[in-house]
Amino acid sequence: MGAVPHLTELYDVALLDLDGVVYVGPRPVSHAPEALRQARTAGMRLAFVTNNAARPPERVAAHLTEIGVEALPDEVVTSAQAAARLLAEQLPAGSKVLVVGGEGLEVALREQDLVPVSGADDGPVAVVQGFSPTVGWPLLAEGTYAVASGLPWVATNTDPVVPTDRGRAPGNGTLVAAIRTATGREPVVAGKPEPPMHREAILRSGATRPLVVGDRLDTDIEGANAAGADSLLVLTGVTDPIDVVLAPARLRPTYVGHDLRALHVSPDALRVRAGDATVGAWHAVVDGGGLRLTRASAHAGSGGAEGLAGSAASDGAGSDGGVARVRGAASDGAGSDGGEAPVRGAVSDESRVGAGSDGGEPGQDALDGLRAVCGAVWAAADATGDAAGATGNAARAVGDSVEAVTGGVVDRASVEAALDAARITRAPARPY
Ligand SMILES: [Mg+2]
Numbered sequence: 001m002g003a004v005p006h007l008t009e010l011y012d013v014a015l016l017d018l019d020g021v022v023y024v025g026p027r028p029v030s031h032a033p034e035a036l037r038q039a040r041t042a043g044m045r046l047a048f049v050t051n052n053a054a055r056p057p058e059r060v061a062a063h064l065t066e067i068g069v070e071a072l073p074d075e076v077v078t079s080a081q082a083a084a085r086l087l088a089e090q091l092p093a094g095s096k097v098l099v100v101g102g103e104g105l106e107v108a109l110r111e112q113d114l115v116p117v118s119g120a121d122d123g124p125v126a127v128v129q130g131f132s133p134t135v136g137w138p139l140l141a142e143g144t145y146a147v148a149s150g151l152p153w154v155a156t157n158t159d160p161v162v163p164t165d166r167g168r169a170p171g172n173g174t175l176v177a178a179i180r181t182a183t184g185r186e187p188v189v190a191g192k193p194e195p196p197m198h199r200e201a202i203l204r205s206g207a208t209r210p211l212v213v214g215d216r217l218d219t220d221i222e223g224a225n226a227a228g229a230d231s232l233l234v235l236t237g238v239t240d241p242i243d244v245v246l247a248p249a250r251l252r253p254t255y256v257g258h259d260l261r262a263l264h265v266s267p268d269a270l271r272v273r274a275g276d277a278t279v280g281a282w283h284a285v286v287d288g289g290g291l292r293l294t295r296a297s298a299h300a301g302s303g304g305a306e307g308l309a310g311s312a313a314s315d316g317a318g319s320d321g322g323v324a325r326v327r328g329a330a331s332d333g334a335g336s337d338g339g340e341a342p343v344r345g346a347v348s349d350e351s352r353v354g355a356g357s358d359g360g361e362p363g364q365d366a367l368d369g370l371r372a373v374c375g376a377v378w379a380a381a382d383a384t385g386d387a388a389g390a391t392g393n394a395a396r397a398v399g400d401s402v403e404a405v406t407g408g409v410v411d412r413a414s415v416e417a418a419l420d421a422a423r424i425t426r427a428p429a430r431p432y
Pocket of ligand 1: 017018215237
């Protein structure tokens with residue numbers, strides 16, 4: 001890609017989420033081991049940043065190494081460490097802390113000169129709660145007694161579920177909810193998207209220009225935005241392309257890539273920005289409540305595959321002859337334009353997400369289409385953002401926010417239809 005630097009050269013440390021980014025359960029995510037090996041070779045340092053507090057860094061690093069991603073314990077940052085630091089900043093060394101969790105928390109507390117205990121009658125001065133598959137009713141009861149007595153309560157994270165190879169299982173957020181329900185109290189939360197987790201990752205990695213890499217909008221990306229860090233969303237985990245398109249501002253990534261190979265791509269081929277609605281061969285318009293996605297030419301793959309089209313956001317490609325048009329399921333009247341080819345037939349195979357191409361990055365054409373759609377929809381949503389805020393419509397949950405931010409701006413069905421017609425779909429295997 002010539003002299004244009006890749007992400008590996010623009011950022012000193014990649015703060016990598018694990019589940020859905022580097023591995024899914026016992027398996028590495030496709031291309032992850034090789035892409036991370038090459039990132040190290042290019043001079044980028046790696047930090048493995050996980051909300052999962054169950055395992056200490058040594059075991060996380062061993063698991064990573066086992067699946068082909070070499071990692072040292074010092075490169076692993078867990079929400080248990082972030083929680084332990086929060087407590088250590090408030091408590092004298094040697095203080096006893098009740099652990100509603102497992103080994104990961106015990107190791108993190110000892111590292112901060114705090115003493116883990118397992119009973120409410122053992123003299124704890126605080127309670128820390130983090131996921132462990134061994135947590136059962138007796139320990140939840142000890143935690144409830146201690147929290148009800150008024151002790152400080154820190155949760156490593158509040159992710160409601162943990163992915164397992166059999167599906168979604170109760171995560172720490174679900175277990176925290178048990179003590180919350182029983183006591184009526186709220187914990188302080190250390191993990192993503194809260195600031196302590198990012199701070200822990202910066203402190204341990206020494207990053208001066210970090211790139212947060214994650215698969216979740218409401219933890220990884222929201223945490224990066226809250227900290228003012230740039231972020232790369234990869235589509236190998238829980239986030240569907242439609243989720244990115246409909247995301248409110250606080251959940252929007254700086255870059256979108258298919259997988260960790262994106263680290264070796266120029267930022268101009270990955271950047272997503274409100275208003276950048278012409279990207280590569282694609283042009284997106286929000287009009288009359290629907291999304292219209294057009295493609296400049298059935299043979300434009302070579303242009304779109306260069307990966308530098310982001311800077312050509314206003315070149316008026318839409319006025320080229322031979323424009324193909326995607327129509328959403330909610331018809332917006334595009335059919336009245338004669339002579340336009342439906343995109344489904346016009347898109348070449350190279351635009352398939354994840355497919356290799358002989359010219360540019362794998363799947364670059366489809367990625368460009370997604371970026372164009374985001375550029376158009378984000379700008380349209382932002383234009384009404386003030387009104388949504390003024391009516392007190394701000395919602396915390398992702399789904400609610402989607403409705404609050406995009407309600408009346410763009411019809412979801414038309415976005416889905418456009419993405420589908422342009423084959424901007426995620427890889428077929430859903431990890432969880
Ligand atoms: Mg993840």
